[in-house]
Amino acid sequence: MPELPEVETTVNDLSITVINKKIIGLWSDISSFPKVRALTIKGVYRRGKNIILNLSSKKKILIHQKIAGHLLFGEWSFEDGKWISKDELLREKVNSYIHFVITLNDGKMIALSDPRKFAKMEIWDGKKLDRKMSNEIGPDPMEIDLKEFKKRITKKKSIIKTVLMDQSVISGIGNIYSDEILWDARINPYKRPKDLDIDRLFRSTKKILIKAIKLKGDSTSDYRLIDGTKGGYQKEHRVYKREGLSCLRKDGGIIERRKLGSRSLRFCPVCQK
DNA sequence: GCTGCTGTTGGCGG
DNA sequence: CCCGCCAACAGCAG
Numbered sequence A: 001m002p003e004l005p006e007v008e009t010t011v012n013d014l015s016i017t018v019i020n021k022k023i024i025g026l027w028s029d030i031s032s033f034p035k036v037r038a039l040t041i042k043g044v045y046r047r048g049k050n051i052i053l054n055l056s057s058k059k060k061i062l063i064h065q066k067i068a069g070h071l072l073f074g075e076w077s078f079e080d081g082k083w084i085s086k087d088e089l090l091r092e093k094v095n096s097y098i099h100f101v102i103t104l105n106d107g108k109m110i111a112l113s114d115p116r117k118f119a120k121m122e123i124w125d126g127k128k129l130d131r132k133m134s135n136e137i138g139p140d141p142m143e144i145d146l147k148e149f150k151k152r153i154t155k156k157k158s159i160i161k162t163v164l165m166d167q168s169v170i171s172g173i174g175n176i177y178s179d180e181i182l183w184d185a186r187i188n189p190y191k192r193p194k195d196l197d198i199d200r201l202f203r204s205t206k207k208i209l210i211k212a213i214k215l216k217g218d219s220t221s222d223y224r225l226i227d228g229t230k231g232g233y234q235k236e237h238r239v240y241k242r243e244g245l246s247c248l249r250k251d252g253g254i255i256e257r258r259k260l261g262s263r264s265l266r267f268c269p270v271c272q273k
Numbered sequence B: 001g002c003t004g005c006t007g008t009t010g011g012c013g014g
Numbered sequence C: 001c002c003c004g005c006c007a008a009c010a011g012c013a014g
Helices: A004-018 A126-135 A146-154 A158-165 A173-185 A196-213
Strands: A022-028 A040-048 A050-055 A061-063 A070-074 A075-078 A082-085 A098-104 A107-113 A119-124 A255-262 A264-268
Touching: A004 A040, A004 A050, A004 A070, A004 A196, A040 A158, A050 A126, A061 A126, A082 A098, A119 A126, A146 A158, A158 A173, A173 A196, A173 A264
Parallel strands: none
Antiparallel strands: A022 A040, A022 A098, A040 A050, A050 A061, A061 A119, A070 A107, A075 A082, A098 A107, A255 A264
């Protein structure tokens, strides 16, 4: 679920609070960490949907929240095998599936709540991680121009819905925002890249992502800000989760939902030709 | 209680 | 190489 706007919000909010603090403990109930002691967090960055903590001594922590994971910031105590927070928001069910905790030298913690245990947190050699990222993850749409966007998108032969979500082409877009972007651009999700107005697609891509960042992401499902509050984009859906309802362009279209492999896509059959 | 749906990534097979 | 499919997991709606 966390796509570019959610990860961007998390990274912005985290960097305000954790930069120059020291890590004094790493805990997880699903993976083991190598010994690290007293490493300082030098920076917090986003690469596509990945969160990267730059540490002193050339190490980096790579966090991917996958589908249902989200980072939180606060204080917890470990009681009877569970992490308990005094903060009411952080005790909400969606925030209670804690599988990773980074403890900082001021007693605060970064925790990852993830009911489905897909999310990962790993310590990497900085150089190795940089190489992996540049090999596997394309630029995000905010940092390239139309020419580069067009070049990358039209290289692919799959339907545009799939290409938009291909992290090696451009990074950061998942199921929700690709549905919303294609509706905004009036593009049918099954069209091939060579057949479309890429200029319009590019403008809609940036427009939707910028709007979603402004609203601090989409909390339809598990995603929360690091203090446990909700983002606002779920109130702005035009097609996502609107199957069976009238298209908001009032063109007489009823939003359709179709299967694409094991996931689903939504679109208006009238305005998305 | 059971089934189906959820959404990201990586691995597998064609 | 490129593409499409599906498992990994667990909660939740119906």
